[in-house]
Amino acid sequence: MRAARSLTRRSPGALVVVPLVVLALAGCSWVGAEDDRPENTVEDNESIGAGLAAELAERDDVASAEVRYLDTFTVPNSASVEIRMEPGADVEALYDEGLRLVWQSEINPISVIYVDVVNPEDPPSGISRSVDATEPSVREELDEKYGPHPD
Structure with missing residues (x-):
């Protein structure tokens, strides 16, 4: 009892x-609720990415380009840019352009930007870098170089 x-x-x-x-x-x-940024759907961000890829592909130094938006458990809120360059193109300039286009785009939310520039010459080479846009110091650098992300 x-x-x-x-x-x-x-x-x-x-x-x-x-x-x-x-x-x-x-x-x-609720702590993040004060942040009134509109968030796009994955489909919205994919559509924006397709426009960016088309813009990159119009360049004379680009053979092909693809921009994808990923929002999975292991890869949340991320944009992936893959640029296949024409032989003799400037790898760094294409990397910079891919990063700039994503940063200045309406893709939102964005946590990480992956940019791969592939040189198809034999042997194949290129660069592959990721940028953590959630890091305040990185975000500040991107804002200074390309202007603020429209979020």
Whole structure:
């Protein structure tokens, strides 16, 4: 009987603690609520990326380009730019252009930007870099170089 009474006495306290825990957890997700940035759907970002790829492909020094948006558990809010350059093109200039186009685009949200520039000459070469746009210092550099991201 005593065990039953002690459980009964603890129940009213649990009724107070459980709602407080729920409120605290809800507050964690509400902390970012002041950020009124509109977020696109994956399809919206894919469509924007297709336009960027078409813009890159129009260049004389680009053989082909693809811009994809990924939002998965392992690769959240990320844009991937793949540029296949014409022989003799400037790899660094194409990397810079791919990064600039994504940064200045309406792709949102954006956490990481991957840029691959492939030189198809034999032997194949190129560069592959990722930029963590969530890092304040990196974001500041991108803002200074290309202007603020329209988020």
